[in-house]
Amino acid sequence: MPTSFMTLFPPVLNTLEAMKIPIQTSADFTETAIRYQSLGFDLMRNTHHFSCQLLKHFLPLTIHTNQGACNQLSAICQEGSESLLSLAEKNLSEHLNRFHRERLGELEFLKLFTEKLPDQDWTVEYDDSKVILDLPGLRLIDISADVKHKIQNYGVVFAPRAGHHSNIAERVALYMRDQGLTRMAVVEQKCAENIPLYIDGERHYEDFDGQVDQYREILENLKEQTGCPPHLIAICQPGPLLMSTLILHPHLGKTFGAAGAPMNTDGEKGYLTDFARMVGEDYIEKLVLLLGHTISDEHEGEGRESYDGRLQVFGFYFLGMDQHLRNLRRLLADLKQGNEEDAQRQKAFYRWYNYVHHAPIGFIRDTYKxxxxxxxxxxGTLSIDGKEIGVKDYPGSVPIWALGGKKDDIAPPLQATGHMELIDS
Known part of the structure; x- marks a missing residue:
């Protein structure tokens, strides 16, 4: 099953677990102190009230004064004492509560990285009836709006296979659905542990050939349902594969767009591309040899070679280290200060970010090389199912668009959009 990124570092995980002990002890002690502080101030109030009552009744017996004056003196003493006790209690409570909240915030921060992460799924409600296709490496899920569809074409968002759950693409799909593409589907990439090695007795390869074949099956199904080819949206990695699918099967797409996809890695310099070309294509073979593993017999993907998703996520942490440090400092501060709304957003992100999926080695190898x-x-040298294709083969019948982000660590802007000027049609 998918696992936590932190299990990659057992010593760090053990250290964080050990850090929780004194913090929890401190929080428990402070909670007890808060309870006893309240009891203590109540006891002092009761004692002082009793003393004032004694003063009110016995003072006339010791000095020559009337009862009214004694009552007034008693009231003044009680009011002054109450003001002093309330001020002291308020100040002490504020300090104790702040200290307690900060310790609980630190605990919650550590638990985010030490406790079992909740399973990831799509937030939009769906059941098995909404799973249009369950392919070896992909699931096609219908999240269409329950309305009369003015546009009959499906919109379909292809999520990346990048070490995380595919629900990263959900917000894009829901936004486009709300803007008018009411027939909407999402493509979920499966963890390598859930991809069978054999399908109907035949070896299944989850490389570029295997992915393009499954993409074709998805597009054929959606076109068959409506009679209209779907609008295609690729988030990151599926971009080149969707373009390849359309080159081979141009009748299966109405429009094609890619966001943050590594479409043209010659478009501009980027850390990942520069590193890959510096170390060469044999580097991935050494990496797979050292860090790859075979899926055990307790999983559906038994026998399949996979690349540890924790290492992929570690690479993303490294690429965006400055931003992650800022995020985590802000998260810790929000937790300690009790800023729940801001903290919940960051917690939700890191629960998703640290919940890793493993990738089939064939797919990682093809992507890298x-x-x-x-x-x-x-x-123009990409071979899919024995046929050599290139960007100049892209069909003019399918309108195309692309988006790139200047802060993208994987595909800088011109890598994401640089293919557009190379399309002849």
């Missing part, structure tokens, strides 16, 4: 090292789709 064919996209980041050799840029084969742009060079």
């Amino acid at each position: 064919k996209i980041f090292v050799k840029n084969e789709l742009i060079q």
Whole structure:
């Protein structure tokens, strides 16, 4: 099953667990102190009230004064004492409560990285009847709006296979659905542990050929349902594969757009591309040899070679280290200060970010070599199912758009959009 990123570092995990003990003890002690402080001030109030009552009744017996004056003196003493006690209690309570809240915030921060992460899924409600296709490496899920559809074409958002659950693409799908593409589906990438090695007795390969074949099956199904080819949206990694699918099957797409996809890795310099070309394509083989593993017999994908998703996420942490440090400092501060709304957003993000999926080695190998090292789709040398294709083969019948982000650590803007000017049609 998918696992936590932190299990990659057992000593760090054990250290964080040990840090929780004194913090929890301190929080428990402070909670007890808060309770006893309240009891203590109540006892002092009762004692002083009793003393004032004695003063009121016995003072006339010791000095020559009337009862009214004694009552007034008693009231003044009691009011002054109450004001002093209330001020002292308020100040002490504020300090204790702040200290307690800060310790609880620190505990919650540590628990985010030490406790079992909740399973990730799509937030939109769906059941098995909404799973249109359950393919070896992908699931196609219908999240259409329950309205009369003015646009008959499906919109379909392809999520990336990047070490995380595919629900990263959900907000894009829901936004486009709310803007008028009411027939909407999402494509979920499965964890390698859930991808069978054999389908109907035949070996299944989850490489570029295998992915494009499954993409084709998805597009055929959606077109068959409505009679209209779907609008295609690729988030990051599926971009080159969706373009390849349309080159081979141009009748299956109405429009095609890609956001943050490594479409043209020659478009501009980027850390990932520069590193891949510096170390060469053999580097991935050494990495797989050292860090790959075979899925155990307790999983559906028994026998499949996979790349540890924790290492993929570690790479993303490294690429965005400055931003992650800022995020985590802000999260800790929000937790300690009791800013629940802000803290919940960051907690939800890191629960998703640290909940890792493993990737089939064939897919990782092809992505590294064919996209980041050799840029084969742009060079016109990408082989899919034995046929060599390139960006210049893109069909003019399918309108295309692309988006890039200047803060993208994987595909800088011109890598995400640089293919557009190379399309002849």
